[in-house]
Amino acid sequence: GENVEQHPSTLSVQEGDSAVIKCTYSDSASNYFPWYKQELGKRPQLIIDIRSNVGEKKDQRIAVTLNKTAKHFSLHITETQPEDSAVYFCAASKGRMGYGGSQGNLIFGKGTKLSVKP
Amino acid sequence: SAVISQKPSRDICQRGTSLTIQCQVDSQVTMMFWYRQQPGQSLTLIATANQGSEATYESGFVIDKFPISRPNLTFSTLTVSNMSPEDSSIYLCSVVPGSNQPQHFGDGTRLSIL
Numbered sequence: 001g002e003n004v005e006q007h008p009s010t011l012s013v014q015e016g017d018s019a020v021i022k023c024t025y026s027d028s029a030s031n032y033f034p035w036y037k038q039e040l041g042k043r044p045q046l047i048i049d050i051r052s053n054v055g056e057k058k059d060q061r062i063a064v065t066l067n068k069t070a071k072h073f074s075l076h077i078t079e080t081q082p083e084d085s086a087v088y089f090c091a092a093s094k095g096r097m098g099y100g101g102s103q104g105n106l107i108f109g110k111g112t113k114l115s116v117k118p
Numbered sequence: 119s120a121v122i123s124q125k126p127s128r129d130i131c132q133r134g135t136s137l138t139i140q141c142q143v144d145s146q147v148t149m150m151f152w153y154r155q156q157p158g159q160s161l162t163l164i165a166t167a168n169q170g171s172e173a174t175y176e177s178g179f180v181i182d183k184f185p186i187s188r189p190n191l192t193f194s195t196l197t198v199s200n201m202s203p204e205d206s207s208i209y210l211c212s213v214v215p216g217s218n219q220p221q222h223f224g225d226g227t228r229l230s231i232l
Contacts, residue, residue, distance in 0.1 A: 001177070034220055043210065043223045044161065089160060105151070105176070106212075106221060108160045 002027040004092050006109025021112045023090035024072040030092040033073045039086045080116045087111045120145050120215045122224035130230045136199045139227045141211035146191035149214040156207045167194040201231045
């Protein structure tokens with residue numbers, strides 16, 4: 001089955017710097033790749049997602065890139081702020097026939113604890 | 119996006135007992151899932167809750183331990199049966215509101231077994 005590896009497990013940056021988190025997946029049939037942010041004691045919240053027919057997607061300070069050949073995808077956060085401090089999880093899914101990739105079983109990476117120091 | 123309510127938000131239970139967790143959504147949704155998040159760990163899918171039929175369980179999870187119901191398109195329950203301290207975790211439901219929409223999570227149920 002699918003296996004998702006995420007690096008680094010912890011990341012500390014200065015406010016204003018950029019942060020990059022990388023994930024690799026094993027199943028070439030995976031076609032949907034969301035990123036979730038989880039603050040302490042709260043639910044995971046979707047921050048950005050990308051489908052396999054797109055190589056890059058950007059939303060303000062957050063961007064995700066996907067390399068299908070290498071089977072890896074990355075989260076980029078620019079101009080980091082203290083409120084970006086949280087655990088970030090990547091995930092991969094194969095989707096279901098007729099339902100689209102997001103409706104498949106999400107396989108999560110182990111998470112990255114990001115700390116942004118003021 | 120859909121509003122997801124989970125009950126209870128937390129509970130402390132005795133070993134050997136069972137607890138049923140409810141997940142209510144404010145609109146009909148296509149898919150509902152149950153995940154477990156052990157302390158400081160990632161999320162692991164327990165099962166897909168299928169409306170009107172038996173849930174689909176992931177490897178390592180069985181129906182006798184985690185029976186799931188989904189009587190309609192807005193509601194599901196997960197029961198954690200014959201609990202042991204190893205079952206202490208956060209249990210989260212997630213929903214996919216419709217085709218090609220992302221999964222959204224409830225607030226979770228924080229379960230501690232003594």
